[in-house]
Amino acid sequence: MSHDPWRMGFHLMPPTGWLNDPNGLCQLGGTYHVFHQYSPDWPAAGAPRGWGHFASNDLVRWHVVGEGFAIAPDTPDEASGAYSGCAVPIEAGVRFYYTGNVKEPGDFDYVREGRRSVQILVESPDCHRMGEKRVLLRNADYPALCTRHVRDPKVWRAGGAWWMILGARDLDDRGLVLRLRSDDGLAWENAGTVRTAEPFGFMWECPDRIAIDAREWLSLCPQGMARLPWANGMRDQSGYLPLPKGEALGRTGDLVLDAGLFRRWDHGFDFYAPQSFVDESGRTIMIGWMGMPEAPWESAPDGLSWCHCLTVPREVAADADGGLLQRPVPELERLRGARHELAGGTELFLPEHRADVAARRVAAPLELTLDDALAVSWDGTELALRFSDDTVGCGRTERLAACDDLHDLRVLVDSSAVEVFANDGAIALSTRWFPRSDALSLALAGAAASVWEMGDGMAGTYE
Numbered sequence: 098m099s100h101d102p103w104r105m106g107f108h109l110m111p112p113t114g115w116l117n118d119p120n121g122l123c124q125l126g127g128t129y130h131v132f133h134q135y136s137p138d139w140p141a142a143g144a145p146r147g148w149g150h151f152a153s154n155d156l157v158r159w160h161v162v163g164e165g166f167a168i169a170p171d172t173p174d175e176a177s178g179a180y181s182g183c184a185v186p187i188e189a190g191v192r193f194y195y196t197g198n199v200k201e202p203g204d205f206d207y208v209r210e211g212r213r214s215v216q217i218l219v220e221s222p223d224c225h226r227m228g229e230k231r232v233l234l235r236n237a238d239y240p241a242l243c244t245r246h247v248r249d250p251k252v253w254r255a256g257g258a259w260w261m262i263l264g265a266r267d268l269d270d271r272g273l274v275l276r277l278r279s280d281d282g283l284a285w286e287n288a289g290t291v292r293t294a295e296p297f298g299f300m301w302e303c304p305d306r307i308a309i310d311a312r313e314w315l316s317l318c319p320q321g322m323a324r325l326p327w328a329n330g331m332r333d334q335s336g337y338l339p340l341p342k343g344e345a346l347g348r349t350g351d352l353v354l355d356a357g358l359f360r361r362w363d364h365g366f367d368f369y370a371p372q373s374f375v376d377e378s379g380r381t382i383m384i385g386w387m388g389m390p391e392a393p394w395e396s397a398p399d400g401l402s403w404c405h406c407l408t409v410p411r412e413v414a415a416d417a418d419g420g421l422l423q424r425p426v427p428e429l430e431r432l433r434g435a436r437h438e439l440a441g442g443t444e445l446f447l448p449e450h451r452a453d454v455a456a457r458r459v460a461a462p463l464e465l466t467l468d469d470a471l472a473v474s475w476d477g478t479e480l481a482l483r484f485s486d487d488t489v490g491c492g493r494t495e496r497l498a499a500c501d502d503l504h505d506l507r508v509l510v511d512s513s514a515v516e517v518f519a520n521d522g523a524i525a526l527s528t529r530w531f532p533r534s535d536a537l538s539l540a541l542a543g544a545a546a547s548v549w550e551m552g553d554g555m556a557g558t559y560e
């Protein structure tokens with residue numbers, strides 16, 4: 098497509114093809130690396146899935162590394178995909194741990210039979226040159242309670258040992274996390290499970306460990322949630338569970354968590370499979386996939402040659418009562434250009450569809466309307482994202498987050514992505530949108546706001 102108004106200026110998206118989960122996030126020798134699930138040949142049926150790669154020195158200006166796959170599904174142990182995984186910086190570079198997915202041809206249910214889930218290690222001195230692939234774990238190595246669904250390793254070092262958590266589905270169709278321990282990150286032994294007391298979905302994908310100020314949280318993507326009252330009918334959810342004080346994921350034994358404490362990362366339409374990493378300055382930074390595995394709405398309208406993007410990097414911090422805050426990394430402010438003041442009851446027109454809106458003096462009822470098509474509003478009890486124009490929402494309708502006290506509101510608009518943050522990052526709502534006009538119109542009521550035009554950090558990224 099020659100003119101593509103939906104290509105973004107500060108969200109990572111594939112040059113062409115399909116993108117899903119962020120993978121292998123790390124900072125090495127100052128450079129940030131974001132790998133991701135990638136099918137360059139999408140929308141071709143059965144397009145192979147492996148890892149793509151972006152790099153940046155400042156979390157703002159990115160470039161695509163190489164062409165095609167950074168990690169290709171090119172061995173028999175990943176014949177159906179080099180699936181999600183993580184990075185662990187080591188003295189000699191970095192280790193990538195990921196899942197090789199294999200679906201055997203035949204008439205199988207692919208849950209209890211017909212599938213292999215293989216954990217694979219690749220070492221790299223620099224995130225560019227990849228070493229030999231080494232199989233670490235196969236289905237026979239996991240506890241007998243598991244189905245064939247075991248994937249998405251997150252690995253870290255603590256207390257002189259290496260630890261791994263894996264997402265899994267057990268034979269009772271309950272989601273859980275497996276924990277494993279190793280002395281060297283190569284030979285692993287099972288070290289117990291992490292579950293909830295009550296069943297909480299049939300499968301947990303993409304487990305992650307967040308550790309801040311001597312507390313830990315398990316980030317997880319439970320599947321099978323559609324009937325829960327807060328689930329908006331969506332099978333797949335993404336959120337976190339706090340561990341009791343003093344508990345750690347890197348321990349041997351079975352840990353039981355309280356599903357009642359589950360909090361969603363993001364209350365919008367498009368958010369799944371986030372991954373965190375600790376950067377060289379010690380910040381915990383999380384990036385999510387701005388897409389969903391199964392959704393009743395469109396994310397590549399009009400035959401777009403690419404599908405999905407990642408969220409901006411969000412710095413994660415702990416709040417006072419066991420919750421986590423997500424704040425867009427301050428580096429993004431380097432993209433701020435011309436500044437405008439938007440008074441309540443007025444409208445503003447910007448030449449491009451990129452803006453950073455920071456609202457203050459908020460009072461209910463508040464409404465920020467983008468292009469007369471998407472409203473971010475607060476009525477004193479709920480923060481809402483509401484599409485009034487279905488050609489722009491492409492099937493997205495309304496999302497709500499409980500909010501009886503609003504202090505601040507920040508809205509990042511980037512061509513076809515919108516991320517909303519409220520109350521210092523306590524609430525996030527993300528959505529894709531597909532506006533048809535060239536200019537962005539902003540109308541505000543119930544607040545005053547500073548609005549910055551945003552630069553294009555991706556210029557040159559996809560050449």
Ligand code: FRU
Nearest residue numbers: 118134180181249302303370
């Ligand atoms: C989550 C997920 C992971 C898997 C990957 C495959 O979106 O299903 O569990 O590793 O995507 O692309």
